[in-house]
Amino acid sequence: xxxxxxxxxxxxxxxxxxxxxxxxxxxxxxxxxxxxxxxxxxxxxxxxxxxxxxxxxxxxxxxxxxxxxxxxxxxxxxxxxxxxxxxxxxxxxxxxxxxxxxxxxxxxxxxxxxxx
Amino acid sequence: xxxxxxxxxxxxxxxxxxxxxxxxxxxxxxxxxxxxxxxxxxxxxxxxxxxxxxxxxxxxxxxxxxxxxxxxxxxxxxxxxxxxxxxxxxxxxxxxxxxxxxxxxxxxxxxxxxxx
Numbered sequence: 678x679x680x681x682x683x684x685x686x687x688x689x690x691x692x693x694x695x696x697x698x699x700x701x702x703x704x705x706x707x708x709x710x711x712x713x714x715x716x717x718x719x720x721x722x723x724x725x726x727x728x729x730x731x732x733x734x735x736x737x738x739x740x741x742x743x744x745x746x747x748x749x750x751x752x753x754x755x756x757x758x759x760x761x762x763x764x765x766x767x768x769x770x771x772x773x774x775x776x777x778x779x780x781x782x783x784x785x786x787x788x789x790x791x792x793x
Numbered sequence: 794x795x796x797x798x799x800x801x802x803x804x805x806x807x808x809x810x811x812x813x814x815x816x817x818x819x820x821x822x823x824x825x826x827x828x829x830x831x832x833x834x835x836x837x838x839x840x841x842x843x844x845x846x847x848x849x850x851x852x853x854x855x856x857x858x859x860x861x862x863x864x865x866x867x868x869x870x871x872x873x874x875x876x877x878x879x880x881x882x883x884x885x886x887x888x889x890x891x892x893x894x895x896x897x898x899x900x901x902x903x904x905x906x907x908x909x
Contacts, residue, residue, distance in 0.1 A: 710896060719797075719884055719899035720838075733896065768838060770897075779826050779845075779888055782897060784838035 679704065681771050681785035682751075689791045696756040696763070698788045702771030709752040710782055711744055714766040726752060759792045766790075795820045797887050799900035806875050807908050814870045814903045816885030822846075824890040827861065827868045828897065833881040841883075844868065875907045 682701040690696050702709050708727055712720040725733040726746035737744065741759075746752040756763055766789050770782035796819040806812045818827065829841040842852060844861050852859045856876075860869045872879055882904045886897040 712897075712899075719901045720886075720897070722896035722898070725896055736896070766836065770838075779890060781828070781840060781843050783840055784830070786835075786837040789836070 681706075681769055681783055683767075683769050683785035683788050685788060686786060687789045687791070689793060690759045691793050692760055693758050696759050696790055696792075698754040698756075698767050698769075698790070699751040700754070700769030700771075700785060701751045702769075703783055706771035706773050706783075708772045708774065708780070709746050710770045710772075711752075711754050712768045712770065712784075714768060714787070716765070720768060723754075756790075759790075761792045764790055764792045795822075795887055795889055795898045797885050797898055797900035799883075799885055799903050801903045802901070803904045803906070805906045805908060808877060809874050811871060811873045812875055812905065814872075814883050814885075814905065816868045816870065816900060818866050818868065818885070818887045820866075820887060820889055822889040826888045826890070828886040828888070829859065829868075829870050830884045830886065831881045832884065832902070838884070841870075872905075875905075877907050877909050880905060880907045 681703050684699050710725050711723040713723055714720045722736040724737050724744045729748050741757045743755045766787045768787045769785045772780040772782045798817045825846045827844045831839045849861050856873045858871045882902040884902045885900045888897050
């Protein structure tokens with residue numbers, strides 16, 4: 678059973694370009710979460726999605742960042758007009774549907790974004 | 794507001810020593826969940842354990858053990874007979890059931906170095 682997959686693992690962009698990060702959840706998981714880890718810091722929640730729905734985007738910056746989880750295909754985190762401060766590791770996690778309680782989130786290997 | 798504190802930024806131990814990583818949390822919810830994740834040098838996040846607030850039983854898994862004490866809001870993690878492969882950053886995380894969003898609040902992590 679493959680784990681959470683993220684690609685690319687490393688991404689280099691110049692200021693002003695767009696970054697697209699992809700996440701395929703574990704088989705059977707319908708919930709996806711995105712987190713950002715700045716250097717030497719813990720992970721910070723960005724957004725929680727189910728198929729075709731954004732459930733909670735309280736951690737997303739108001740501008741330039743968007744996320745989707747279409748009916749078919751991976752979840753996409755999109756950063757427009759990247760700036761140097763966007764350089765970070767972006768982790769995706771997935772969990773199965775909640776059945777009366779919280780489900781454990783399993784993380785992908787992350788995408789390291791470097792903005793030059 | 795929820796908060797997770799890992800006061801130990803870095804710890805170094807000699808192989809075969811025992812080591813305890815501290816985690817203190819704050820929450821107003823009566824139902825919540827606590828987690829430990831390991832981030833080895835390769836960068837991925839590995840799930841170690843999950844504990845809900847109603848279950849204060851300590852848990853042992855091989856060389857790993859966890860001590861959950863609601864009275865002190867702590868969820869400490871002990872590695873006995875440490876090995877070089879235990880070298881990693883360890884994150885404690887909290888999720889509150891009341892959020893409805895299932896997002897995790899992470900501590901800033903403890904970097905453990907096991908010296909051969």
